[in-house]
Amino acid sequence: MIINHEEQRVYVRQSWLGDMMICMERGRLADIKPEFRTGSDATIMGTAVHHGIEQVLTNQISAVDIADAAVFRLGQLMTEEKWKHTNVEPDDMVPYVALMARAWAQDIAPKVPTGGRVEQKFAAPMNRMVQVDVDKAYELWFAGTMDYVAPDGTLWDWKTAARKYSQSEKQKQSIQASVYAYAAVALGYTNWDVTFNFGVLTRNSKSSGSIVPVNRTKAHGDWVAEQATTTVTSALRMGHAIAWPKNDQHNLCSDKWCPWWSICKGSYVSDVEQQWSQEAQ
Numbered sequence: 001m002i003i004n005h006e007e008q009r010v011y012v013r014q015s016w017l018g019d020m021m022i023c024m025e026r027g028r029l030a031d032i033k034p035e036f037r038t039g040s041d042a043t044i045m046g047t048a049v050h051h052g053i054e055q056v057l058t059n060q061i062s063a064v065d066i067a068d069a070a071v072f073r074l075g076q077l078m079t080e081e082k083w084k085h086t087n088v089e090p091d092d093m094v095p096y097v098a099l100m101a102r103a104w105a106q107d108i109a110p111k112v113p114t115g116g117r118v119e120q121k122f123a124a125p126m127n128r129m130v131q132v133d134v135d136k137a138y139e140l141w142f143a144g145t146m147d148y149v150a151p152d153g154t155l156w157d158w159k160t161a162a163r164k165y166s167q168s169e170k171q172k173q174s175i176q177a178s179v180y181a182y183a184a185v186a187l188g189y190t191n192w193d194v195t196f197n198f199g200v201l202t203r204n205s206k207s208s209g210s211i212v213p214v215n216r217t218k219a220h221g222d223w224v225a226e227q228a229t230t231t232v233t234s235a236l237r238m239g240h241a242i243a244w245p246k247n248d249q250h251n252l253c254s255d256k257w258c259p260w261w262s263i264c265k266g267s268y269v270s271d272v273e274q275q276w277s278q279e280a281q
Helices: 014-022 024-032 041-057 063-080 090-111 167-173 175-186 218-238 266-280
Strands: 002-004 009-012 117-133 136-149 155-161 194-202 209-216
Touching: 009 014, 009 117, 009 218, 014 024, 014 136, 014 175, 014 218, 024 218, 041 063, 041 090, 041 117, 041 136, 041 155, 063 090, 090 194, 090 209, 117 175, 117 218, 136 175, 136 218, 155 175, 167 209, 175 194, 175 209, 175 218
Parallel strands: 009 136, 155 194
Antiparallel strands: 002 009, 117 136, 136 155, 194 209
């Protein structure tokens, strides 16, 4: 969530809204302590594969060279970025990135219409107002970057994941698909109904690519705008001075997956959790 006082707007990214749905404290800490944010082996591998895909879609390289481009970018990220080791063996990172890049070229690229918008940044109004202060009401906007907008208006997002996606789960729960569809319609890229395709690449020694489509209607757009409005309103009323509700029931609540764990749950049970993990092994 970004408050722009000059423009009198509040910008909401789908990642922040998603974090807030997982744990409000995670969302608060993302705003006030961004310096804690670090990537992981999984995230920098995904970034590297994204780089290769972008190079192909912008005709800077051919699909046969995608693995080399992705691996080269991974090497840069491994030395430039701060990142955590999770459940990927360091020796597997380079071959996994190469395999995922080739899987995109083989399994997904032939089904992607060419000539679309690559890494399309957007800011789209929700036509809603939120009370920033007692006498200040600002416009609420969605903001972010779409991986790819095809000429036919279909939206695409590239994902690297440990396992294949469940279409029913994404259809029911994907905030990202709803936010991007809302923005794409608002900006004239497409009309309701919107097809949002997850291009999923499995992160293992037998990497393969699959396309997981979900549908988004105006009703989905209205609902995610309502979610954003109520979440931002709650955040503004509570402010950053106090802690928000803390949810440790989600699988992202761990030292591996939450950058702020050490100043949240980890400040209470870190030693206990580590001891239990070692005994379980």
